[in-house]
Amino acid sequence: MTNLRFREDGSFRVLQMADIQDGPNVLPDTIRLIREAIRKADPDLVVFTGDQIRGYDPAYIDTFLRRRGEEPGARVRAVTEVEAKLRGIKRRARNRVNNRLLAMKSDGSNPDVQQTASTASTTSTLVYSTTSDPQDVPTTLDELMDETRDKVRRTFAGFLGPVIEAEVPFAATYGNHDFQCGILADEQDGIYREFPGCLNPVDSLEPGTFALPIEASDGSGRVAMSVMMVNSGDYAGKPEENDAQYPAYVVNPRGLDLADSDGYGTPSPEAIDWLGAVQSELGERNGDGKPVPAIAFQHIPPQEFYDCLKEVPAWTPNAVEGARTHAGHCYVLNHEICRPGSRLGEAIGCADENVGEVDALREAGGYFALFCGHDHKNAFVGHAHGIDLGYAPTCGFECYGPKSRYRGIRLFEFHESNPAGYVTRMLTWGDLVGRYSSNEVRVWFEDHCVTGAISMRNELRRPQVFAVLSGAMSLGFMAVIRSLVKKR
Structure with missing residues (x-):
């Protein structure tokens, strides 16, 4: 693995890219924004903070997973079906028995394998066949999964192209949509490592949760700072417990992230414990036992992000309503604790449960900031609970988000002498390219969805x-x- 190190002048630059959320053919505007940001920033590291994959894209309609543990392609979003028809994408016919066997194998659970296997030789029913194309013969799930893997590689190659061209190391964690293409995070981790410059380790605690130590500029090997990548989970609850809510999901597929689940996920208990343990390890490596200055990146924000806001009357201009546990309340930024240039464009999509992550960061020591993505229109940085809590908005043009000129990539500039005194700013499409994208009509609808x-x-x-x-x-x-x- 490449050793990260502060430059001779004591500086280190990081770019956070959030919510690219695209299919196999990454939009040119997204690639251009990434390329221009890298050219402008000359970064030492790029971090992708989840939802790089638009898992619900029609390209993945045959292997889509609404929730983990389900049969790939069994429950497809209604909006995905509509989009697929508009784009002329047809679902493939598959063998049901082979689907079940392979789905259980990929999920690691097999309560019915013996029973299913015993009927495999005599049963050959089709899951679906929505096309009359004579060339579209029944296909096994393993063939469809291979096609999806190739599509995931194409997606990665698209947005990683400018990063690889510039020879910048990169690391990636995962969001709530990445796995929905049908390829889970552990396998995506392996695909990332096929690309030069990937720093995702093979032996991490879990896919998307690992430390990236940054050594001192003097070549001593002392860890002067660390970037922590955290897998913040995807959805709470278990899919079988939410089957009764599936009709509501069909009626309101846009709400699939919340309506058919117990809300968004959280970092695992092991990841929460790791936040402190990794600081102990880095302290031992330095020989002084002290936690090192550290910034954490993940996808889904914890509930404490709401503490960067202040509640206001419902009729306040530009106020946003909270979601789920904060429903019925309206908020604006608390400018007393938020940095200049902060933007609030939508509710904070946190989990219903507070697992104590921010408390764990404080107790571990060393952590001075936690930055997330997930909520595409938010780009604020606030200071609450003794730590900076911040966002990067979407840098993609395939998904919903703010106006073109506000979509961008967050730049961090750290100095070895005081990493916690970092400077951060947005590198936006408006600053780097121009006011409008190549498809401003589409962006307008995404902004006013x-x-x-x-x-x-x-x-x-x-x-x-x-x-x-x-x-x-x-x-x-x-x-x-x-x-x-x-x-x-």
Whole structure:
């Protein structure tokens, strides 16, 4: 593995790329943003903080996993089905028995393997066959999984291209959509390692949870700082416990992340313990037993991120409504503790359960910041509970997010003498490329996406949106009055 080291001038630069969330053909705008950010920043390390894969993309319709443990392709989002039809993507016919055997094998559980195997030679039913193409013969799941692996490699090759060209080391953790393509994190880890510059270790605690020590510039080997990558989980609960909620998922597929589950996931208990144990290991390596200055990166934010906000009345301009455990409350940034340039564009999508991660960071010592992705429109940095809590917004153009000019990549500049005194800023499309993307109509719809009453109310709190709707309603009212007057 490449040894990371502070430069001779004592500096070290990191780029955080969040929520690329794309399919096999990564959009050119996303690749251009990554390339321009690398050119501007000249980073020493790139970290990907989850949801690199748009697991619900129609390209993965045959192997899609709504939740872990389910049969790949069995329960596909309604919106994915619609998108697939619009893009002319057809689902493949498969053998049910082979599907079950391989799905259980890939998931590591096999309660019915013997019974299923005993009927494998006599049963050959199809899971589905939605195409009349005579060339589309029944396909086994292992063939479809191989195709998905190739698609995942193409996705990685797309967004990693500029990173590899610049010969910058990179590391990746995982979000709540990566696994939904059907390839789980442990296998994705192996695919990442096929690319030059990957720092994801083979022997990590779990895929996406590991330390990246940064050595002092003097070549002594002393660890002057560490970047910690944390797998923050995906969804809470077990899929079999939520089957009763599946009809609600069909009606509101946009809410699949929450409606058919017990909310978002959290770091595992082992990962929480590791946060302290790894500091002890680094202290022993340095010979002084002291925790090293450290910044942690993960996908899903913990509940403490809400403490960077302040609650306001529901009619406050640009306020956003909280989600799940914070539903019914409206928030804006608390500028007394948030850095200049911070942006709040949507609710904080944290887990319902607080597993004590922030407390663990404080107790371990050394940790000065925790940065996440997940909520595509948020780009704030606040200081709460003795630690910086911050976001990078989406840097992709395939998923929902803010206006083109606000999509970007977060730059961190650390100095060996005081890593906790870091400087961070956004490198945005607007700064690096221009005001508009190559498909601004699409971005406009992604920015103003309304999926329910809460998002509708959030839109109405945006002054420009409210002004446009009010003007349109006024013109409509005047037109009605004029028509009534003419009739008289």
